[in-house]
Amino acid sequence: MNDAVRKLAPLPKDQADQHYREAPNNLEAEQALLGAILVNNDAFYRVSDFLKPVHLHEPLHRKIFEVAGEIIRMGKTANPVTVKTFLKADDKVGDLTVAQYLARLAAEAVSIINAEDYGRAIYDLALRRSLITIGEDMVNIAYDAPLDMPPQSQIEDAERRLFELAETGRYDGGFQSFNDAVALAIDMAGQAFERDGHLSGISTGIHSLDGKMGGLQRSDLIILAGRPGMGKTSLATNIAYNIAASYEPEVQPDGSFKAKNGGVVGFYSLEMSSEQLATRIISEQTEVSSSKIRRGDISEADFEKLVACSQMMQKVPLYIDQTGGISIAQLAARARRLKRQRGLDVLVVDYVQLMTGSKKSGENRVQEITEITTGLKALGKELNVPIVALSQLSRAVESREDKRPQLSDLRESGSIEQDADVVLFVFREEYYVKNMEPRDELDPKYEEWKMQMERVKGTADVIIAKQRHGPTGTVKLAFQSEFTRFSDLADPSFTQYEH
Known part of the structure; x- marks a missing residue:
């Protein structure tokens, strides 16, 4: 029998069944x-x-x-x-x-x-x-x-x-039927009603900010931007730790866990190492200056505080990835894995300009940033989690009389501004006023400077420049620079004003 005939010969019945599987x-x-x-x-x-x-x-x-x-x-x-x-x-x-x-x-x-x-x-x-x-x-x-x-x-x-x-x-x-979309919206409202503080999103742990934003909304891309020294990383770590520390899991009918309050946080620290980040959080929680912790310039009572805090922090579901120059594809793959293995409710990226795009975007940095922000937005929707992405601002801020950031100050701004659901700017007037101190205390302007310094000392503004689901405006917070900690102001009458 030649090869051609052999190829066309009928197969035995059991073999034929294997080839035609339904x-x-x-x-x-x-x-x-x-x-x-x-x-x-x-x-x-x-x-x-x-x-x-x-x-x-x-x-x-x-x-x-x-x-x-x-x-x-x-x-x-x-x-x-x-x-x-x-x-x-x-x-x-x-x-x-x-x-x-x-x-x-x-x-x-x-x-x-x-x-x-x-x-x-x-x-x-x-x-x-x-x-x-x-x-x-x-x-x-x-x-x-x-x-x-x-x-x-x-x-x-x-x-x-x-x-x-x-x-x-x-x-x-x-496509999803409108019935399903309505059911999801009603479920969200029900969960907001049952959740602490009646927020539709995940609480940041800072009440005046939650009051403006309703918490961090699932699948939102939240851009947190500021010039160096303004405290954007501090605010991000504060929020990340607050969410992880208040995590309360709830068992679902299928045996999986879902966050009733707080959540599991993934933190991509592209700029700082995980130890530096942990030092900041310990400083914020124990009120022991981070510079003192690094130098070992602490008392026995302070050290006991640090040990007690570290024991408590070991139970907190905050996961840090310190890979520098990570690509959007790697970041997405790792986030999916974290969600499958440990759960995931909030993702923080510090910061966008340190990420890399694909080789396709080549030398064009604006194109690369566009690819990164579009990728982050898509990832937030896929994982159904809010993504807080930190971003730098251009130097144009420094050359202006009014140093308050604007949307146009976002570096490679087009895509960042367009893809973001919320844009927050961190602005500390104290930082700029401090640098304007007259050298001579006898200078007539010194008293004026002192009064201005008194007014802005220990405060920070979080400017909500864009928000798809709510009002824009400014939230005034307290800021303790030695502990890199943001918190609500003691006097609520100063907390916020709207545009």
Whole structure:
């Protein structure tokens, strides 16, 4: 037998079965579940929190599940009679009409007790089908090796798709019905009502700032900018530690944990080492100056304070990554991993200008920053967490009479200003007034300077220059420079004013 004939020879039956494998599905389980829902609508609520129409394999079953769900959510009864009016009457299922098929499903319905088991089986099979699709794509792309997709970016793409599948049970994105969006909005309002301080977002631990922003909103990109010496890293570490320290987990029905208050924080420190960052936080918590801690110039009582504080801090879910010059793709991959392994509620990046984009953007720094901010915005939406990204301001501030920052002062500003949901500027007038001290105490201007210094000493302004969900304006805070700590002012009448 020549080679060509041998290639076309029929395969043995067991081998032929291996070559024609059907995607994993269980139509009987889908029929049983739909029957249970049509007989007793309570069965729908047993599965609706994890099972979506897209998880069913048979297109007609998807449609029946979707229609029944909409009817039940409206407070009406879903049964073969009410559901059939929303389906095409001339569709056939074998020899049966759609109406006859619905009646057959209801007649052969299983007990409501089994509804959740069938729902889980259907969901697991849908995940397996999605895994097969991702696996096939990985193999095909690896074989074809397109020039614009090197292996590293293929790994990152596969990791992203697997993460979405693990988190949401689907990875294709696509349209979401308005009903689902409304349900999510109502859930958010309910959570805000139950949460401490009635905030829709995660509390920063600084009440006057929360009052303006409603906390840090999920999937928002929050840009925190300022000139060197203004304390932007201090404010970011203050907020990060406040959130991590007030973390209260709550067990979900599927056994996972969700933050009731506070949250798990990931901190990308591109400028400072993790020890420097920890020293700052210890100083802020113990009220022992960080310069004294570094020099070892502390009393025994101070040292006991430090030890007690460090023991308490070991339990705080604050994770620090000190990789310098990290790319947006690496940052996203590590953030996904942290969310899968430890959970993640807030991400802080210190700071944007120290990150790198892909090689494609080349020498164009503005293009590179655009890629980074767009990537951060997309990552916030994907992980459903607020991202606080620190940014430098241009030197133009220093040459102006009024040193208060404006949106146009953001370096490579176009994309930063455009992609951000919130832009905060940290401004300490004390820093500039201090540098204007007259050399001679007998100088007539000295008294005037002293009064001005008295007015601004120990205060800082957080200017909300842009906010998609709320007002802009300025929040006045207390700032203790020796402990790098921001806090609410003792006199609430000074806290904020609006533009």
